[in-house]
Amino acid sequence: MKRWTLSILCVFLAAFLASCGRSVPLEDLTISLILGVDLDDEDHLIISQSSPVFSQETKKNVETYQVKAKSIRDSRKHFDALATGEVTAAKIQVLLIGKRVLEHEGWFSILDTVYRNPAFSINTRVIVVDGPVSDVIFYEPDDKPQLSLYLKEVIDKNIMRSRTVVDTLQMLHRQMYEKGMTPSIPEIKKENDIELVGTALLEEKGKYVDTLSIQDSSLLIVLRDEKKQELTFSIPMTSLDIEEGIFNKNELSIDVSRVKSKVKTTYGQGQFHFNYDIQMTVTVVERLFPEGLANKGELEKMIEQELTSRLENLIKNIQKHKIDPIGLGIYARAYQYEQYKKVEEHWGEALAESSIDVSLDIDIKSEGATR
Amino acid sequence: MILPFPKRSIEESPVESSLKGAHVGFTETGSENVALIRKQIHNRELKIKEMTVGKRGKAKVSILYLSDVANQEVLKELEERIQKVDVDSVLGAGELAEYIEDHPYSPFPQLLLTERPDFAASEILQGRIVTVVDRSPNVIVGPATFDSFFKTTDDYSSxxxxxxxxxxxxxxxxxxxxxxxxxxxxxxxxxxxxxxxxxxxxxxxxxxxxxxxxxxxxxxxxxxxxxxxxxxxxxxxxxxxxxxxxxxxxxxxxxxxxxxxxxxxxxxxxxxxxxxxxxxxxxxxxxxxxxxxxxxxxxxxxxxxxxxxxxxxxxxxxxxxKSLGTPYGSPIAPLRFPDWKDLFIRLPQWSIRNRPFSTSAMQMKKANPNRPEGDKRR
Amino acid sequence: MKNIKSEITLMQYILLIHGVQMGVGVLTLPRELAEKAGTDGWMVLILSWFLSTTASLIIIQVMKKHPDGTILDLLTHYFGKWVGKAAAIIFVLYFAVLAHVIFAREALFIQAWILPYIEVYVLILLLSIPSYLIVRENIKILGRYAEFIFFMTLWTLITYLLPLEYAEWLHLLPVLKEGWMLILTSVRAAIFSFIGFEIAFFLYPFLQKKEKASIGIVVANTLSLIMFLIITIGAFAFYSPDEITLYNEPTIEMLKVIEFQFIERLEIVVFSFYLFVISTTVLPFMFITVFCTSWLAGKQDHRRHLIWFLLIECAVVALFPPSFDRNTLLQQTIEQAGLIVAFAFPLCLWAYVSLRGLFKRRAIK
Known part of the structure; x- marks a missing residue:
């Protein structure tokens, strides 16, 4: 027994020596919270990162660096040269990608280390920046919390209110490799303040094609059947014949409490047919015109017309660009596998040729607390 | 003239106080401690075996158990272990416990020491064996299981x-x-x-x-x-x-x-x-x-x-x-779900009808499910 | 055998076999199945379950002929001392290599996912300590351990269900994409997950209620099947069929998306906990290895052998540091051997034993 206690002690000692000094405690780390990827005017890759400073003696509580590097991993050596502690990627909250990057095919390989290195967090929100990333990452507003928290909050809040799509690194990976879907990423812009623009749509290989406005992003979410907590639309009732004034008196806002989008997938006459059957239960939350101009049934009709035309425009737009941010390819694969398999590699083109019908059914559940 | 040994009066144990249990603790007099337990279990089957430990300062050790409940093999094991202890003197129950423990190199205690007669008595009723060592206010309860260290008498009175x-x-x-x-x-x-x-x-x-x-x-x-x-x-x-x-x-x-x-x-x-x-x-x-x-x-x-x-x-x-040769981790390992009625949660008294499996008692049944059923009457 | 005093209950027997089947394989299983059979991989599992259950029932049938001894005693009984010894050596080699493969893989996974800066041999040394403490005892303790770990780690399955919030169930459709042939041909990929039930060769004599051995082994296989199905179907729904093959360990990767208010990066915590589950695979293999060697040496006590085994293990790992590639290669080799030990061998033995019984009865007549 004694011998064994001794030998176990020896094992511990050996192990202790072998592992000594390998752990880096929290206070010695420089924890990257934002990672930026951008191209400069001469198309050199620029990586930037921002991390909190714990020390109370410093005036600023964030340190931000921007370096020219060959890759993300390569940039770490430059950051290590600049930052106080050892730079770690484990808690990156936001990944900013400059629009210039997206304009080149094959940019996705830059992100390889993010997936290959288990240290990276996979829940990082991916955001496209319209304009240079440095404008955003070096932005230090006085009236906002730390930039990383702020950016994450802005994006998350808008996701919750169904105004832009969810896009984490995990989902980006899925959308990039999924043949029946093309990626879509939230997009922001820095003017005086940072603001959400909408959703950037990419084509199959990841090249930027178009940006959806916030309103259209909501419709995209309806088509994807991914409504989160809240979804509202403001719709002008043009057919109501109300005189226009300073105050748009024909405005009606609805709060969608339940939306169910069903897709029926068929194949015939050399093309795919997708029949959308969307059912919405809505509450009127704002109505600027007086009561009695239209009854409930008429209102429902008008909303249906307006939203259907918007949806059709969106679909037309998508088909024009030969992309599929909705993920209809997944439906095609699930229900028309044999036909899908033939066009799998060029799904965008196949979708552009297919017919997509939308039938919308609105049910006004309540018209609010006042008449 | 030799005076009788001086002794302390019976008072509540300061270490193991309870809210609702009896406010009585063991003292340093072995015979009194035995009497305190006998007061709790007034039964013909409660047997007391006496032996002495130590050559110089002989300590009287009494083993208390229910003869129709306690497992005979465990009892024999305990007796043999106590007999094998060959020292000058054993001054306390903790000292004796260290001699007769199964695994002295383990950090976990494998025998339970208590100063409470009601707790000791309840353990005897479960089929365990209590060893009273003269001159010590603690008694040794064995075989103990891991969960018995997390039980108190108050658990049963609240x-x-x-x-x-x-x-x-x-x-x-x-x-x-x-x-x-x-x-x-x-x-x-x-x-x-x-x-x-x-x-x-x-x-x-x-x-x-x-x-x-x-x-x-x-x-x-x-x-x-x-x-x-x-x-x-x-x-x-x-x-x-x-x-x-x-x-x-x-x-x-x-x-x-x-x-x-x-x-x-x-x-x-x-x-x-x-x-x-x-x-x-x-x-x-x-x-x-x-x-x-x-x-x-x-x-x-x-x-x-x-x-x-x-x-x-x-x-x-x-x-x-193991504690006196019975598994220490029972009823978790070896797993025995019926005993979980009185493990992490204590179900109502009447639903616990059997003695714990770990004591390997001769009579497993300890209660009938009869109860007034006040909740079912109108 | 004289030392069959320690007995295991039916539940311990079931969970020992189930524990051996659940292990490191689960971490890569969804990818391996997806590579071979796409999203229909889960059907392959059911097929292999059927095969392995049949094989396990055959094992029980064989063991029934000689209920008081392990396979080694049975072989000695039928074929003589030398065959028994030769079989013991083969079993030692088989189980030792299995134990080594999984042990090294466990350490490699720890290094890859949790502690990138610590050498593999240090981890092996570290893991050897609890392994020694458990395996040095008898089969009863191993049974209790398997039982305890199963119930203690059940919650990890619940965490595994959390990422399914992001799942797209349409990925699983259409069922039978490429037809039955593909499923039949990819059975080989899935059947290895069930390897491990052959420890029944050694568990059988220790089982308390021998008449329940067949039911027990079916339950164990089914339990493993349910776990495998949950894990594969979950991963197939979570990942797009086009990307799942890109991840080496999709099962761990999936947990990375879970976030709570008080804890993030759950894969680190869950994988640390998963070490318990892996240990229920490694420890029985180690036990059987040293059980066979001490049977060969004719000794009751296997502690000394165990120490030697662990020391050799550490030395091997220190001298030839394992890498994923080499480990996978070794794993594939031992899986081939597993096919023989777990499927072909019991079938032949069964045929021999029953034929012999038949002839004997005739001879008596």
Missing amino acids: RWMVASFLRLMRYFGFLIAIFLPDIYIATISFHVDVIPLNLLLSLGASRERIPFPPYIEAFIMELTIEMLREAGVRLPAKIGQTVGIVGGIIIGQAAVEAGIVSNIMVIVVALTAVASFIIPNYEMGSAVRIIRFPMMILASMFGFVGIIVGFMILLAQFISL
Whole structure:
């Protein structure tokens, strides 16, 4: 027994020596919270990162660096040269990608280390920046919390209110490799303040094609059947014949409490047919015109017309660009596998040729607390 | 003329006080202790075997058991072990317990020491065997299982939901007391990724001025609190209060302000201490205090993997230990679900009809399911 | 055998076999199945379950002929001392290599996912300590351990269900994409997950209620099947069929998306906990290895052998540091051997034993 206690002690000692000094405690780390990827005017890759400073003696509580590097991993050596502690990627909250990057095919390989290195967090929100990333990452507003928290909050809040799509690194990976879907990423812009623009749509290989406005992003979410907590639309009732004034008196806002989008997938006459059957239960939350101009049934009709035309425009737009941010390819694969398999590699083109019908059914559940 | 041995009057045990149980404790007179147990179980089958231990200062040892319940093999084993003890003198029950324990190298206590006659009697009724050592206010209860160290007499005299809640708290406290400092060390030094961002920022701000790595910080504070605790035990109550003030306010507050330890660490240490106080048995509580330190070393070397390995070692102990030849981990390992009625939660008395499997009693049944059923009457 | 005093209950027997089947394989299983059979991989599992259950029932049938001894005693009984010894050596080699493969893989996974800066041999040394403490005891303790770990780690399955919030169930459709042939041909990929039930050769004599051995082994296989199905179907729904093959360990990767208010990066915590589950695979293999060697040496006590085994293990790992590629290669080799030991061998033995019984009865007549 004694011998064994001794030998176990020896094992511990050996192990202790072998592992000594390998752990880096929290206070010695420089924890990257934002990672930026951008191209400069001469198309050199620029990586930037921002991390909190714990020390109370410093005036600023964030340190931000921007370096020219060959890759993300390569940039770490430059950051290590600049930052106080050892730079770690484990808690990156936001990944900013400059629009210039997206304009080149094959940019996705830059992100390889993010997936290959288990240290990276996979829940990082991916955001496209319209304009240079440095404008955003070096932005230090006085009236906002730390930039990383702020950016994450802005994006998350808008996701919750169904105004832009969810896009984490995990989902980006899925959308990039999924043949029946093309990626879509939230997009922001820095003017005086940072603001959400909408959703950037990419084509199959990841090249930027178009940006959806916030309103259209909501419709995209309806088509994807991914409504989160809240979804509202403001719709002008043009057919109501109300005189226009300073105050748009024909405005009606609805709060969608339940939306169910069903897709029926068929194949015939050399093309795919997708029949959308969307059912919405809505509450009127704002109505600027007086009561009695239209009854409930008429209102429902008008909303249906307006939203259907918007949806059709969106679909037309998508088909024009030969992309599929909705993920209809997944439906095609699930229900028309044999036909899908033939066009799998060029799904965008196949979708552009297919017919997509939308039938919308609105049910006004309540018209609010006042008449 | 030789005076009769002086003796202390019967009073409540200061170590194991209870809210609702009998306010009676054992004293240093063996015969009185036997009488106290006999008072609880007035039954023909309650047998007393007497023997002596020690050559010089002979101590009378009485073994009490229910002859139609207690397992004969276990009884024989216990008797043989006591007979084999060959020393000058055994001065206390704890001393004897150390001689007859199955695994003296294990940190876990395998025999239960109690000063409460009602607790001892209830254990006899379960089919266990009580050894009274003359000159000691403690009696030895065996075979003990791990869960018996987490039971008190109050569990049975209070209502079952309350008792169950408190019991769950004790097991939770046991886990906290062992694992909390380790988790702190492991996360801060290895797995920063695991901490959510908001907590991470405040942790980082509080640790920023600390000159030591987390394990040294943890060791300083854990050792300090152990010393304070030991100091408090030996000192008279009035000075003991001063120790509390010095420890709690001066050292805790000043250490944080001087930037030697972070305030999160102080919270961790305080929680660990409170959690280890909640374990009702003193021996088990002390075991937890000792186990904590090697676990902290493991955590500081290997992070979560170290904690898991430490846990595995504890588990290996837990499932392979024996108390007087019966499995220590029963009814968890070996698993016996019927006995779980009185394990983490205590179900109403009438639903516990059998004696625990671990005692391997000759009569398993101890109660009939009859009850007034007041809840079903109109 | 004289030392069959320690007995295991039916539940311990079931969970020992189930524990051996659940192990490191689960971490890569969804990818391996997806590579071979796409999203229909889960059907392959059911097929292999059927095969392995049949094989396990055959094992029980064989063991029934000689209920008081392990396979080694049975072989000695039928074929003589030398065949028994030769079989013991083969079993030692088989189980030792299996134990080594999984042990090294466990350490490699720890290094890859949790502690990138610690050497593999240090981890092996570290893991050897609890392994020694548990395996040095008897089969009863191993049974209790398997039982305890199963119930203690059940919650990890619940955490595994959390990422399914992001799952797209349409990925699983259409069922039978490429037809039955593909499923039949990819059975080989899935059947290895069930390897491990051959420890019944050694568990059988220790079982208390021998008449329940067949039911027990079916339950164990089914339990493993349910776990495998949950894990594969979950991963197939979570990942797009086009990307799942890109992840080496999709099962761990999936847990990375879970976030709570108080804890993030759950894969680190869950994988640390998963070490317990892996240990229920490694420890029985180690036990059987040293059980066979001590049977060969004719000794009751296997502690000394165990120490030697662990020391050799550490030395091997220190001298030839394992890498994923080499480990996978070794794993594939031992899986081929597993096919023989777990499927072909019992079938032949059964045929021999029953034929012999038939002839004997005739001879008596």
